[in-house]
Amino acid sequence: MSKRASSIATKPGKPTFRLTRRHSLDPDDQRTPAQKDRDRLLYSGSLRRLAGVTQVASANEVDMLHNRLTHTLKVAQVGRRIAELLIAKRPSLRSHINADVVEAAALAHDLGHPPFGHIAEEQLDECLQKAGAGDGYEGNAQSFRIVTQLAYSKSKFVGLNLTRATLAATIKYPWFREADGHHNPKFGAYQSERDDFEFARERHASSTEKTIEAQIMDLADDITYSIHDMEDFYQLGMIPLDRLAKDPGERAVFFENTKRRWGRRPELKQFGEYEKAFNDVADLMPLRGPSTGNAAQRRALKPFVSKMIKDYVMPIDVKEVDSPVKFKLDISKRHLREIAMLKELTWHYVIQSASLATLQFGQRKIIRDLFEIYADAVSDKKKRNIIPPWFALPDQLPTKDSEIARLAADIVSTLTDRQAHVQYMRLKGITPGSIRDWT
Numbered sequence: 001m002s003k004r005a006s007s008i009a010t011k012p013g014k015p016t017f018r019l020t021r022r023h024s025l026d027p028d029d030q031r032t033p034a035q036k037d038r039d040r041l042l043y044s045g046s047l048r049r050l051a052g053v054t055q056v057a058s059a060n061e062v063d064m065l066h067n068r069l070t071h072t073l074k075v076a077q078v079g080r081r082i083a084e085l086l087i088a089k090r091p092s093l094r095s096h097i098n099a100d101v102v103e104a105a106a107l108a109h110d111l112g113h114p115p116f117g118h119i120a121e122e123q124l125d126e127c128l129q130k131a132g133a134g135d136g137y138e139g140n141a142q143s144f145r146i147v148t149q150l151a152y153s154k155s156k157f158v159g160l161n162l163t164r165a166t167l168a169a170t171i172k173y174p175w176f177r178e179a180d181g182h183h184n185p186k187f188g189a190y191q192s193e194r195d196d197f198e199f200a201r202e203r204h205a206s207s208t209e210k211t212i213e214a215q216i217m218d219l220a221d222d223i224t225y226s227i228h229d230m231e232d233f234y235q236l237g238m239i240p241l242d243r244l245a246k247d248p249g250e251r252a253v254f255f256e257n258t259k260r261r262w263g264r265r266p267e268l269k270q271f272g273e274y275e276k277a278f279n280d281v282a283d284l285m286p287l288r289g290p291s292t293g294n295a296a297q298r299r300a301l302k303p304f305v306s307k308m309i310k311d312y313v314m315p316i317d318v319k320e321v322d323s324p325v326k327f328k329l330d331i332s333k334r335h336l337r338e339i340a341m342l343k344e345l346t347w348h349y350v351i352q353s354a355s356l357a358t359l360q361f362g363q364r365k366i367i368r369d370l371f372e373i374y375a376d377a378v379s380d381k382k383k384r385n386i387i388p389p390w391f392a393l394p395d396q397l398p399t400k401d402s403e404i405a406r407l408a409a410d411i412v413s414t415l416t417d418r419q420a421h422v423q424y425m426r427l428k429g430i431t432p433g434s435i436r437d438w439t
Contacts (some may be wrong), residue, residue, distance in 0.1 A: 009013055016095075016167040022199060023157045034100035037166040041107040044160065044392070046151050046397065047072070050110060052416025054117035055228055065232045068110050068117075076106035079220035083213070083219040086318055092319060095328060098165060099210055103171030105217045108162075111151075114140025114413040115420035116363040122407050125185070131375075131405030135190045142413055144170060144189045146197040150410060152392065159196075167200035169213035173202060190233035192406070204324045211320065212327040219329060223312050226342035230349075231305055235291050239349045243283035251278070255327040257352075258344045267340070277337035282306075312339065330335055367412060368425045373427050386427065387411060388419075 002180040019033040031039065042046055052070035066074075083099040114137075124137035135141070147170065148159040171188040176197075177186050189197040204211065210218060233239040243250040255275055262268050286300040317330040350356060377383040378397060387393065391411050398404050415423065425431040 015163075017203070018098075018381055019163045020160050021156075021163050022196075023161050030439070032100065034098045034104065034166065038040060038100045038107065038163045039161075040105040040153055040160050040162070041147075042388075044111075044151050044153075045147050046111045046414075047107055049414065049416055050113070050420070052418055053113055053115060054417055055225070056117070056233075059109070065236070066225075066228050068113055071228065072110050074224045074228065075109065075217070075220045076103045078224050078313065079103060079106040080216050082216050082220060082313055084315055085316065090318065093327070097318075099168050101124070101163070101165045102216050102220075104137050104162070104166045104211050106142055106220060108147050108166070108170045108219060109172070109217060110139070110143065111146045112139040112144070112413065113410075114139075114142075114365065114367065115415045115417045116360070116401075117347065119125075119360040119363050120367045120412075123364045123413065125146045125369060127371045128402075128405050128409055131398065132402040133405050133409075134402075136185075137409055138177070138187055139404075140178075140186065140188055141190050141193075142409075144197070145193055145410075148193055164200050164202065165194065168204070169217055171200065171214055172210060172218050174204070174210060174214075175208050189234060190406075207324040209323055209325045209328075211325050213331070215329045219331065222339050222343070223309060226339045227305055227308055229343050229346045231241070233295065233346060233350050234287070237291050238353070240290065241285050241347050242287045242289050242291075244282050245287060251275075251282065254348050257348050258341070261347060262342070274337045274341055277334050278341040280334075281338050281342070292436060311335070316334050335427070352422065366420055367389060369428065370415075370420060370424055371405075371408050372411050374411045375404050378404050378407050378411075388402055388414065388423070390414065408435070 014195060021033070025036070029036065033416065040198050046339050049071075050072055052115075053068040055068055055071050056067045056110050069083070080099045080103040083102040086097055087099070094095065114124060115227050118139075121137055121139050123410045126136075128136045144167070146159075147162055147167070150158075152158065153160050173188040175187055176189060176191060176194070177187040199203065227353060230239060230241070234241045244254065255271075255278075257270055258274075259268060266276065284304070286295065286304050289297075304416050312335050315332055315335070318327050319330045320326060321328045377386050378393075384393070388411065394407075412420070422433065422437070426437075427431050
């Protein structure tokens with residue numbers, strides 16, 4: 001066991017290796033270690049912030065759309081149900097799969113999303129790399145940084161002090177960033193959190209495979225957003241599910257666009273199977289007209305969405321593998337192809353639309369300018385009072401450009417969409433607002 005790891009006695013007896021933490025906690029508590037993790041994340045300010053963060057369209061766009069928080073809560077629910085289902089099917093998995101660990105990891109998985117979502121990730125990555133911070137910015141790595149370093153729960157340690165099982169379950173990409181190839185641009189932790197990463201992955205150090213609980217969380221994420229993005233943007237009038245259900249020409253255009261977007265991906269060799277999988281879903285769509293938001297249409301859509309989730313979850317099983325992670329989810333290839341194609345609907349009809357492109361152009365500028373303003377404020381004592389008061393600056397402020405840049409990115413990543421807009425307008429002198437305003 002790592003020298004910095006310590007056992008906790010939340011109940012009589014010693015917790016398992018998986019459920020140890022780096023710092024001891026008060027033993028007088030009826031909760032298990034994994035339940036504490038789940039509760040700590042549920043009550044964190046970092047989770048509450050996600051109510052104001054973009055999923056695909058802005059969190060302030062339309063009330064009916066999912067934001068990062070509602071998405072996260074659904075991932076947590078689906079992930080927990082998958083874990084419970086697998087344990088019910090195979091009780092021997094109880095020592096390897098913990099439903100509270102999966103739920104906690106799901107609550108943590110999107111904490112690192114900055115305001116405006118993926119477009120801001122890309123912009124912060126460019127800013128950090130330009131400043132010499134070699135591993136740049138990545139939402140999953142930022143989530144890991146938040147739970148291990150930036151969020152706070154107790155004054156005697158940094159981070160949320162989660163168990164190694166929960167930390168490992170949050171890591172969808174169990175490697176550090178490399179210059180190119182498979183380990184770029186997606187990765188699970190920055191070099192600055194290497195000690196925490198190694199603590200979490202101590203028994204899986206020789207592998208770059210996700211733990212079984214991380215696999216469950218990741219699949220729950222895919223199932224959830226592939227379906228609720230489809231539902232959201234149909235109701236918003238952007239994804240024409242009614243035409244896809246009955247018009248082969250509409251499907252053909254969608255398929256051609258997806259093939260172009262995939263470029264040289266190996267899945268392209270089997271694209272006919274992906275087309276077939278999508279056709280199977282489209283043929284079952286109960287919608288026969290554009291979205292009007294009326295009750296009859298909503299009544300038709302909700303059972304369809306519920307059935308899709310059930311159809312993806314119920315057949316899931318686990319198989320043993322000869323690797324340090326020991327288990328791998330066993331999922332139908334047809335279902336994985338359906339999920340992949342449902343995700344492509346949002347790319348084709350929403351993300352690649354001209355209206356979103358112009359919106360994101362402005363969002364990039366906001367993020368870039370805020371990053372530069374906060375980096376300057378970190379360096380200049382006279383300007384530090386413009387840094388949001390909820391952000392806890394370290395006792396020792398950095399002096400190297402790359403470390404200042406990392407701290408500036410941390411500050412930007414604590415903002416909601418609205419806060420980013422308001423602070424940009426105020427700091428640029430466009431709309432000063434009131435002396436009583438902070439957000």
